[in-house]
Amino acid sequence: MSRVLMRALGVVGAAAVLAGLVAVPWVAPYFYIFIATEVVILGLLAASFNLVFGYAGMLSFGHAAFYGVGAYATALVLLHLQWPLIACLAVSAVAGAALALVIGFLSVRLDEVYFAMLTLAFGMMVFGVAYQWRSVTNGSDGIAGFMLTDFAPGVGWVLDDPAVYYHVVLGVVIVAAALLYLICRSSFGQVLRAIAQNPERVAFCGLNVRAYRLAAFTVAGAFAGLAGGLMAPFLRVASPEMLHWSMSAEPVLMAILGGTGYFLGPFVGAALFVLLETWITGFTEAWMLVLGVLLALMVMFFRRGVFGTALAWLTRRTGDRS
Amino acid sequence: MNTTDTPILSIRGLAKRFGGVAAVSGIDLDVAARETVAIIGPNGAGKTTLYNMISGRMTPSEGELVFEGRSITGLAPHRISRAGISRSFQINNIFPEMSVRENVEVAVSARRGTARRWWNIASRARGVQDEAAALVERLSIAHLAERRAATISYGDKRLLELAMVLATRPRLVLLDEPTAGMTPDETQRVTALIRRLADSGEFTFLITEHDMAVVFGLADRILVMHRGERLVLGTPEEVRVHPEVRRAYLGDTDEADEADETT
Numbered sequence: 001m002s003r004v005l006m007r008a009l010g011v012v013g014a015a016a017v018l019a020g021l022v023a024v025p026w027v028a029p030y031f032y033i034f035i036a037t038e039v040v041i042l043g044l045l046a047a048s049f050n051l052v053f054g055y056a057g058m059l060s061f062g063h064a065a066f067y068g069v070g071a072y073a074t075a076l077v078l079l080h081l082q083w084p085l086i087a088c089l090a091v092s093a094v095a096g097a098a099l100a101l102v103i104g105f106l107s108v109r110l111d112e113v114y115f116a117m118l119t120l121a122f123g124m125m126v127f128g129v130a131y132q133w134r135s136v137t138n139g140s141d142g143i144a145g146f147m148l149t150d151f152a153p154g155v156g157w158v159l160d161d162p163a164v165y166y167h168v169v170l171g172v173v174i175v176a177a178a179l180l181y182l183i184c185r186s187s188f189g190q191v192l193r194a195i196a197q198n199p200e201r202v203a204f205c206g207l208n209v210r211a212y213r214l215a216a217f218t219v220a221g222a223f224a225g226l227a228g229g230l231m232a233p234f235l236r237v238a239s240p241e242m243l244h245w246s247m248s249a250e251p252v253l254m255a256i257l258g259g260t261g262y263f264l265g266p267f268v269g270a271a272l273f274v275l276l277e278t279w280i281t282g283f284t285e286a287w288m289l290v291l292g293v294l295l296a297l298m299v300m301f302f303r304r305g306v307f308g309t310a311l312a313w314l315t316r317r318t319g320d321r322s
Numbered sequence: 323m324n325t326t327d328t329p330i331l332s333i334r335g336l337a338k339r340f341g342g343v344a345a346v347s348g349i350d351l352d353v354a355a356r357e358t359v360a361i362i363g364p365n366g367a368g369k370t371t372l373y374n375m376i377s378g379r380m381t382p383s384e385g386e387l388v389f390e391g392r393s394i395t396g397l398a399p400h401r402i403s404r405a406g407i408s409r410s411f412q413i414n415n416i417f418p419e420m421s422v423r424e425n426v427e428v429a430v431s432a433r434r435g436t437a438r439r440w441w442n443i444a445s446r447a448r449g450v451q452d453e454a455a456a457l458v459e460r461l462s463i464a465h466l467a468e469r470r471a472a473t474i475s476y477g478d479k480r481l482l483e484l485a486m487v488l489a490t491r492p493r494l495v496l497l498d499e500p501t502a503g504m505t506p507d508e509t510q511r512v513t514a515l516i517r518r519l520a521d522s523g524e525f526t527f528l529i530t531e532h533d534m535a536v537v538f539g540l541a542d543r544i545l546v547m548h549r550g551e552r553l554v555l556g557t558p559e560e561v562r563v564h565p566e567v568r569r570a571y572l573g574d575t576d577e578a579d580e581a582d583e584t585t
């Protein structure tokens with residue numbers, strides 16, 4: 001197949017998937033609006049994680065901290081200030097970035113397993129704070145009972161309607177993903193990939209590797225915070241579970257499941273994760289077992305993940321990052 | 323060579339100890355702009371350690387490094403690179419999963435300050451692309467530009483690393499055994515290339531090398547190291563006839579070739 005044809009097929013495929021996503025509320029059973037909302041939000045979370053892991057090569061085990069803080073930020077602003085949602089989301093992204101800047105500043109100096117452990121430790125601390133600081137976070141109950149506002153002043157979207165909220169989520173995530181994609185394809189993104197492969201060489205090219213790692217970590221924190229900000233109005237609560245360390249595993253699993261070497265991999269991974277969880281828990285308790293087997297297979301035989309493997313199979317050529 | 327000019331690099335009393343072991347001790351060396359100084363000595367003599375200190379990979383235990391009149395002692399590698407010193411490594415040090423072109427682009431975009439741009443498209447960054455293309459051309463690896471770096475031959479990887487070294491537009495270039503592990507053909511190619519670069523007058527070179535033919539063919543001066551210390555410093559002619567050097571390395575045996583095998 002020629003390159004042009006391949007590209008055309010890719011564009012058509014992407015357009016079809018997008019159209020399908022937009023059409024979910026009209027064509028799928030009601031229940032799938034909720035599934036789709038969750039998939040899209042967690043896809044953004046997993047993609048933000050993959051900027052750090054798949055691109056910059058740092059395995060962070062504390063990503064839920066930024067997601068959770070984003071959720072609390074939107075929930076608190078909705079509860080106390082009743083700002084339009086878009087402003088809440090901005091606050092969430094800034095909160096995620098700020099927390100990532102602090103945690104990253106202390107963590108990126110370490111390599112590999114120490115970095116992973118430190119991000120895990122900081123993630124636990126953030127959970128501890130959310131759990132204990134009752135006057136602000138309401139402890140184990142989390143922040144609930146907030147009313148939804150308009151998306152932006154005067155647009156009049158009824159966000160209480162799950163279909164409307166889903167479309168808002170989809171729109172926000174598409175814009176965010178486009179921005180993230182731009183970052184991945186930029187010169188900055190290229191340097192991150194170089195750092196993942198050989199940080200020493202990058203330093204000897206004259207770049208401050210720590211600063212680049214910190215920048216990637218902070219940007220990822222912003223997008224994770226945004227994902228959290230979208231999730232809180234959907235769940236009608238921001239709870240400590242959202243920043244529990246076990247939640248940090250989810251974007252890791254989704255990214256690996258979908259394929260860490262591809263921009264869209266984590267989104268596919270999130271879809272698989274949520275759909276499989278829904279279907280499998282429907283008839284068996286063994287969801288963790290199935291997930292475990294699947295992950296083991298991915299790591300042992302399909303390192304490119306589901307998306308990467310499918311892509312390679314479709315195009316029959318070794319996949320570059322796409 | 324003109325050693326009466328202010329030196330581009332001035333090394334004073336440089337020492338590095340690992341635990342109690344002195345890998346380098348009391349090295350003094352002034353390098354004039356645009357000269358080529360070869361550093362020779364058996365394995366373990368401390369050549370790489372000396373490079374590691376000059377390039378910021380290791381902090382000296384003692385001594386001072388002055389580059390273009392500014393102290394660079396103990397600076398981080400990226401600062402020393404920014405200051406104008408670039409190095410290659412004894413063991414190939416590239417980005418294996420990127421294409422040859424991208425490897426060079428990273429180095430070019432680091433120097434041009436493009437590296438921090440998150441809003442551009444790397445594969446369409448014109449200035450970077452053109453400069454990278456010119457570099458792979460200059461090192462005659464243009465035909466490999468789209469190949470994944472891990473898959474090219476050993477000798478070509480060394481050339482690629484050289485392209486990355488030059489991409490930062492250094493004034494001082496440190497080459498650590500640039501021809502080690504190369505076939506005689508490749509050795510000749512690289513030697514000719516280094517000669518051309520040296521003759522261009524753009525760079526000052528420090529070269530460590532085991533191949534004496536290469537050393538004597540390229541060097542304006544030679545520093546002979548032995549157990550971390552400076553044994554002799556002089557012109558190729560002086561070094562060639564120096565009794566201690568003759569005894570140690572240049573006897574009628576092929577010791578120089580044998581020495582290639584480790585580290």
Ligand SMILES: Nc1ncnc2c1ncn2[C@@H]1O[C@H](COP(=O)(O)OP(=O)(O)O)[C@@H](O)[C@H]1O
Pocket residue numbers: 340344345363364365366367368369370371372585
């Ligand atoms: N990181 C290190 N830790 C401990 N010893 C080292 C280290 N690097 C080099 N050495 C020791 O320093 C001495 C000089 O090594 P090196 O500079 O690599 O020599 P050369 O490059 O001339 O072969 C050797 O004895 C080596 O074992």
Ligand SMILES: [Mg+2]
Pocket residue numbers: 369370371412585
């Ligand atoms: Mg050496």
